[in-house]
Amino acid sequence: MANTSSRTLRLLSLLQTHRYWPGTELADRLEVSVRTLRRDVDRLRELGYPVEAQRGAEGGYQLAAGAALPPLVVDDEEAVALAVGLRMAAQGSVAGIEESSVRALTKIVQVMPPRLRRRIEALRAATVPTVWGTGPTVDAGVLTAVAQACRDEERLRFSYKARGGELTDRHVEPHRLVSLGRRWYLVAYDLTRHDWRSFRLDRLDGPRSTAERFRPRELPAEDAAAFVRNGIDNIAAPHSFEAVVHAPAGTVRGLIGQWATVEEIDEGRCRLRMTSETLDWPAMALGVVGAEFEVIHPPELIGHLRDWATRFTRATGG
Amino acid sequence: MANTSSRTLRLLSLLQTHRYWPGTELADRLEVSVRTLRRDVDRLRELGYPVEAQRGAEGGYQLAAGAALPPLVVDDEEAVALAVGLRMAAQGSVAGIEESSVRALTKIVQVMPPRLRRRIEALRAATVPTVWGTGPTVDAGVLTAVAQACRDEERLRFSYKARGGELTDRHVEPHRLVSLGRRWYLVAYDLTRHDWRSFRLDRLDGPRSTAERFRPRELPAEDAAAFVRNGIDNIAAPHSFEAVVHAPAGTVRGLIGQWATVEEIDEGRCRLRMTSETLDWPAMALGVVGAEFEVIHPPELIGHLRDWATRFTRATGG
DNA sequence: TCGATAGCGGCCACTTTCTGACCTGAATGA
DNA sequence: TCATTCAGGTCAGAAAGTGGCCGCTATCGA
16 A cells, blocks of 8 residues: 555545645645655646646645546445446436446446445335336346446356247347347347347346357447347337427426427417427426417327327316 | 556556456556566555456456445546436435435546536437426536535535525535435525525526635534525425326336336226326326326316316317 | 745655566466 | 466566755735
């Protein structure tokens, strides 16, 4: 614990936990002279982490935003928060970052002390559903196990429920994970069937990594996403949707600004746009808005709203 | 870039990105001899990061889970995923980790290159609403700015919309952030009013950190959360809600099982229970269910549903 | 305007460590 | 059995890291 590298790391972590540090205090904590501290700071700067300094009375050091992200030193609670957040992100709450979420999650989970893993597991129950829960969700454990096998080029065994419902045991060389339209797919070379297959992760159970490593084969497709896309017949194509709401843009934005874009038309009206895979979303949005509106597009939405309305009317004895 | 500390860090990051590494390859990448690599590995082990090794043919090194989390070396995309996930977590999708999410978020945002910040901003639009999305939400920028000021003990200025609606400028010594019932509060010492106050973050605008640091005062309360709890009169009491749905329990569970509890009554009917702060949620749930139902409780819900129904009917020209 | 504070960095002498080379040993799997 | 790969001791030379000293500069408050 007494050598330079570890001290430099500790310095980095100190700079991350608190913005300003007087040089003397840092030197004190690291148990070195101020001169050496300056040299340590120089070292960090040479490594590309921009440590800024204020001179004069009340001066000090601080870590600024640089070209690259420094290694993040997080404590236990923060690590749990990271993992939980990433898990949500990986489940597809935000379009476009699923893959990197899983990568980061795998990275963290791999080195995470067991006690923290247990804490995350305990928090699972507390998770409020993020996505409009139509559709099966993938267990985060399965997700990371498979992602890890892909990354580490380790053969994988699991049981798979095929479309018909029958369970089969599989032994594959995992190639890549693909997130497509709220579903996760594993593209892998099936060692029993001697061919490439794609597997839906929500139908995959009990993945266990064998220790066998393998040399990656070349996928006979442009990329993994294309391979999956070819294999599945129907991806739910997102509808785009548009309506005019008879309420000020500001009000509407306050109510549902997060799920839709709101453009002002005039003082009392605004245009609402959103895309969604189901018609439920626009219906909910228009319900929450609490104002009169007209549907511009698509026509199917009108039928859908009418269905809600008749059911609601019937249920309320109207 | 040629010295030991940076190499040790690079080794750590290599071990994080890929599970198995043959010693020779690692040595190659780090441009040192195998002997030195072994010494580097020893160094990591001394620092508490358990690097495991397999001997024999096909052997290699890997980083296992240890007592503490090593500094995380993440790439750009992963960093974005982290930030986005944490932001969701901070908005209260998971009970109990809001505070640590914000802490971690602050840490990351502070050192994050501007280009990544822009990417996160761009992703904001794509975010699916955090669940109980009907209340006012806190802007993530405000949240991190305030959190940073708390952490760094820097005075803060902002404008605040009081209950009446009038805007006032405030100058405070921020003490702590408290997340309570889906809302964020800042506990701070108001320098103009010479007293402790709590501020709702969603009413707080344009926080700017003055560079003035201060010595923390002692809060005249057990802790910050208690202080906030004393100050607010009405925590929105969640309504409990109940309905009978004319559809099989399994079907209903598949559709909205994540947000409500579903009990089977008989083959074709089930009982739906949930609690929510607003009446919008049950309405949405009943809409998504797509089946006939009766509201058991509470009576206000009936009026609410009727309102939706009439608006929908009018809008669809029925 | 001046003085106190605090970061900057050169210089030097001394100490520590790092490094590569070479070696033997031990575990592992074909 | 043998090849492979990690483990770790020893050695000498090279390369750092370290603390103490110095004068310098930026900043702030009196």
